[in-house]
Each structure stands twice: as structure tokens, then as C-alpha cells.
Amino acid sequence: MTKAGDLYGQSLYDLAAEENLTDDILGEMEAVKGIFKENPDYVTLLSEPSVPKKERLQLVDEALGESLTPYHLNFIKILIEKGLLREYSACYNRFRKNYNETHGIAEAFVTTAVTLSDSQLATLKEKLEKISGKKVLLQQKTDPDILGGVRVDLEGQLFDGTVKGRLSELRKKVDDVVI
Incomplete structure (x- = not known):
């Protein structure tokens, strides 16, 4: 995370x-972050110094x-004026982190x-909420390379119950015995 974004x-x-207004602004930030991600040219336009600042602010x-x-x-206008609009995602991350801490929320991937x-x-x-003692927001992604099982990253703590992870552990044990 960048210092300015923080x-x-x-x-x-x-x-x-x-x-x-934390709930309202968090929802808005998620929407704007999505808009910026889907439209990188828009962010480039709003960050372009050759376009007069007044016009960029009017576009927003x-x-x-x-x-x-x-x-x-x-x-957002302040970020544009300071030439920091590309830091919006880092600003969102800091905002989200504070929101989660205040509301007892843990993010799990x-x-x-x-x-x-x-x-x-x-x-x-439910199991992750018992482990963390917090309300858990789950984000799911699939990766066929893990072969099977589940890998969870809960606030930096990794729980690896994947076939790939178990095979890797077995490989290490075999290497230790052989060597």
C-alpha cells in the first residue's frame, strides 16, 4: 500500500x-473502484495533466x-487535483481495513x-467465524491446479487443506528422509 493511499x-x-457515513461511502467506493477497473482509459483521462483541471473535475x-x-x-476531486487518482485503490484498501476493524469483520479468501x-x-x-471470533466476508475463487480441497487465507493466516498442499508436504518429508 502506498503512503499517499494510506x-x-x-x-x-x-x-x-x-x-x-462509513456504510454509505464504503458502498460507493466499491462501485467507483469497479468503474475505474472496468474503464482504465477514464482514469487515464482524469489523470492527464494536458487536460485542464477544470474540465477533468467537470467530467467527474x-x-x-x-x-x-x-x-x-x-x-475524488482532491485526488485528481493532487495527481493521485491512481492511488484510489490504495485509499479504498485503507478505508476497508479501518471499516473491518471497527465492525469486527474479517476477510477470507x-x-x-x-x-x-x-x-x-x-x-x-460459520467455521471461520468461530475461529476468528469475527463476522467473515468470503471471497471465492477457483484454481484447478490445487486438484482438490480448500485453501483459506483468513487475515494473513493460511489454512491449506488442498491436495496440492498435502502432496507438497509429503514431498518435503520424503526429501528429508532420503537426504
Whole structure:
């Protein structure tokens, strides 16, 4: 995470908390982050110094002005004025981290060879909530290379129950015995 992203994200979070808008602004930030990711040319245009600042700010007003809280809209304008719009994702990450800490939320990234069913996800989420003592937000991705099983990253703690992980452990044990 960049220093500017940390500072600006922290500042926006502090303001949102003061104004009791953390839920609203977090939702908006997720939407804007998605827009920026899907439209990198738009971010390039808003960051382009050869385009007058006034025009870039007007473009943001026209595109996002109706859908964002004034604090969030002004935040984006400040990033544009300071030439830091590309730090938006880092700002979001800092905001999200603070939000999660304040609300007792842990993020977990689940990797499986095949997509888990809703009931499997619910069971996994329940177990992770017992382990962490927090409400867990699960993000799932599939990776056929793990062959089978589940790998979970819960706030930096890795639980590897994959076939690939077990085979790797066996390989290490065999190498230790042979050598």
C-alpha cells in the first residue's frame, strides 16, 4: 500500500466516521473502484495533466456527481487535483481495513478446484467465524491446479487443506528422509 493511499484513505475514513457515513461511502467506493477497473482509459483521462483541471473535475461531476455523497465526490476531486487518482485503490484498501476493524469483520479468501455450493460456503463461513471470533466476508475463487480441497487465507493466516498442499508436504518429508 502506498503512503499517499494510506493517508488519504485514513482521512476519508475519519471524516466518514465523524459524519456517520462509513456504510454509505464504503458502498460507493466499491462501485467507483469497479468503474475505474472496468474503464482504465477514464482514469487515464482524469489523470492527464494536458487536460485542464477544470474540465477533468467537470467530467467527474457529470459522471459521478449524482450518485456519490458530497464528501466522496470531493475526495475524488482532491485526488485528481493532487495527481493521485491512481492511488484510489490504495485509499479504498485503507478505508476497508479501518471499516473491518471497527465492525469486527474479517476477510477470507477461499480457493478451491471447483466452485463451492451455497451450503458449503455457509458451513465454511460459520467455521471461520468461530475461529476468528469475527463476522467473515468470503471471497471465492477457483484454481484447478490445487486438484482438490480448500485453501483459506483468513487475515494473513493460511489454512491449506488442498491436495496440492498435502502432496507438497509429503514431498518435503520424503526429501528429508532420503537426504
